[in-house]
Amino acid sequence: MKRYRFVLGLALVAASFGVNATQPKLGGASDMTATGAAGGANSQGANPQLEYCPDALGTLAVVEDQGAPWWGDYISRYPRLGSTVPVLRMMIQQSNCFVVVERGQAMNNLMQERALEASGEMRAGSNFGKGQMVAADYTMSPSIQFAAKGTGGLGGALGGLIGGSGGRVFGAIAGGVKSNEAATTLLLVDNRSSVQISSSVGSAKNFDLNLFGGAFGGGAGGGVGGFTNTPEGKVITAAFADSYNQMVRALRNYRAQTVEGGLGKGGQLKVAD
Numbered sequence: 567m568k569r570y571r572f573v574l575g576l577a578l579v580a581a582s583f584g585v586n587a588t589q590p591k592l593g594g595a596s597d598m599t600a601t602g603a604a605g606g607a608n609s610q611g612a613n614p615q616l617e618y619c620p621d622a623l624g625t626l627a628v629v630e631d632q633g634a635p636w637w638g639d640y641i642s643r644y645p646r647l648g649s650t651v652p653v654l655r656m657m658i659q660q661s662n663c664f665v666v667v668e669r670g671q672a673m674n675n676l677m678q679e680r681a682l683e684a685s686g687e688m689r690a691g692s693n694f695g696k697g698q699m700v701a702a703d704y705t706m707s708p709s710i711q712f713a714a715k716g717t718g719g720l721g722g723a724l725g726g727l728i729g730g731s732g733g734r735v736f737g738a739i740a741g742g743v744k745s746n747e748a749a750t751t752l753l754l755v756d757n758r759s760s761v762q763i764s765s766s767v768g769s770a771k772n773f774d775l776n777l778f779g780g781a782f783g784g785g786a787g788g789g790v791g792g793f794t795n796t797p798e799g800k801v802i803t804a805a806f807a808d809s810y811n812q813m814v815r816a817l818r819n820y821r822a823q824t825v826e827g828g829l830g831k832g833g834q835l836k837v838a839d
Contacts, residue, residue, distance in 0.1 A: 599807075600803050609660040609662075617814040617815065618661055618662060620662070621662075622664055623664055624664060624703035625664065625701065625702050626658065626705070626706055626754075627704070627705050628666070628670075628705075628707075634709065636709050636710050643713065644713070647799050650708050651708075653803055653806070654810075657810060661810070661814065663814050667701075669702060679694060680694050704754055705757055707753045708750065708751070708752055709750065710805075711749040712747065713747070713749075713805075714747055714748075745771055746773070746801045747770070747771045748770055748771075748802045749767065750805040751765065751767050752766050754813065759829070761829070768807070768808025768811070770801045771801065772801045
């Protein structure tokens, strides 16, 4: 009974302070969520577990295929989270491993400014001209293989440990403790050759403390905020961070693939006449 009261007390304290989720775990290590900001090669408040490069490996555009099947499933499940691109771009810039260039919706605004300058509407000295835009050496494509909320509970297990009526009561409360899991993939393609340079898969898991029907939970979404303020957003962010960290580690030991005779010139798997 003392054990039951102690554990129940902890649950009530957690609920009273609004604790609604554990930090996500990636790759069996500590928590990893996107925090802080980036400005050029400098970052502020970045998660210390994010891989860092002293020198950038090239320029990079992040392109999210919103016509792919994974996107439709993801956005229907988590409409408040929105695009994965903003949080990925922030992590990439914080890592200093790539210089991020715009190839998304804001590209329309860039071209609009150039069109205004070409039309003569802009003031003299606006300094828009040909040859100023930076090429993207690489394109990174993110995708979510698996993202599920409430994949498992602790109620039965913890209730059984306590036993008796206390176990049944605590089991009902702990039944609100559900796990969130996600698995993500990143693909990196060389834009000049179209060759895939790198690929990586990451995963993460956390627990959503949905005590008393979620009366103490909740959080606004949209943009980067949804990925840092909600349990499901945090676990997806952690999975992408795991993917990205693994990619950076692989790229540190990068060795170009070779084919005898040259790439795209027939290969070694010959077809019989």
